[in-house]
Structure formats: C-alpha cells, structure tokens
Amino acid sequence: MRVITGSARGRKLSTLEGEDVRPTTDMVKEAMFSVIQFDIEGSTVLDLFCGSGQLGIEALSRGAKYCRFVDISNASAQCARENITACGFKEKSAVTVMDSIDFIRQVRMTFDIALLDPPYRKGLIEKAMPYAAEKMSDRGIVLCEHERGLVLPDSYGRLTKTKTYRYGKIEVTAYRVPAENQ
16 A cells, blocks of 8 residues: 555555455545545545545645544554654644544534545445535535445535446545535
8 A cells, every 4th residue: 555646655554454454445546536636735634434544645645734534443543643654744634533423423623525435334424424514615525435336315415426436346426515505
C-alpha cells in the first residue's frame, strides 16, 4: 500500500493484518480520487472508518488542508497515526478513536469531502449517511466504498447520488451537494 500522488507520492504505508482488514486497492483508490480530483485542493476531509488512514493521507498528499481520521479500533488509529507522521501530515490532521456513527452524529465541524469505507455487510453506510449529510459544506462530496450489489438511496438530505462506479467486487457510490445549493 502506498500514496499514489502528491507531496507524499510513493510513500509506503503500513496496515494491520487480519481477516477484518480490507485495505482499498490502488486501482480503487486511484478511481476514487479521479472523481474528486478538482475538489481536493484546500478542502477539509473526513476519513470515517479510517483503518490505516490511507484515504485521508492520499487527500492530504493531493492538497487537502485538513483531515479528521476516525476509527473505533485503537490498533487502527495507532496505525493511522504512524502513517500520518511518516508522511509529514501530523499538523494537518487529527485522529479520533471512537465509534464512527457516534462521531458523525456528534461532531460540530463541517467537511468538504467525506470518505466512507466501513466494514462490509453491516449497514454502516446506511447508518452514517443521514448524519454525514448534515455535516457537509455547500460544496460537499461523499464517497462510499462498499460491496458490489449494495443499492444506496438516491439522496440523503441535500446530498444527491451522482454515480456508482464498479470495480470487480467493490463499488464506490458518490454523493454531492447539488450546485443550486452552493
């Protein structure tokens, strides 16, 4: 696993081992960031269910001004902290160890981009998205990585589904705040 492009390009990232760990492949990560490439510069990002932190780190490497990393696992949060420090992004980020649904429900800040990559088949995207919709800025974008075949609603609050991209057994569904709300 590595940072694909930007200021930390080529930096190898560590990850946890185990059956519950499912790092985003470089192909899927590249595709996700091609969807938001013109929205990253200067953005405030949320990496919910962050695991190793690779998605938020990629956003920071590509010019995001700040990223909040959230995971319920102490081991994942520690892995994310180590990767953040190794890439030089400690001053542009914060890591929170907390249930991701509780975090998105309670947080008071808003985000320009939210990256959701929860464990599959647990209904976590469906639980998080109503709260995420309330926390997005007027230029908000949410990318949800999930198992193939999961059909998500056309909208959550003012977020509207723009497209679902398919990559083998993985899908990424994109939501945006429509331009008329900006």
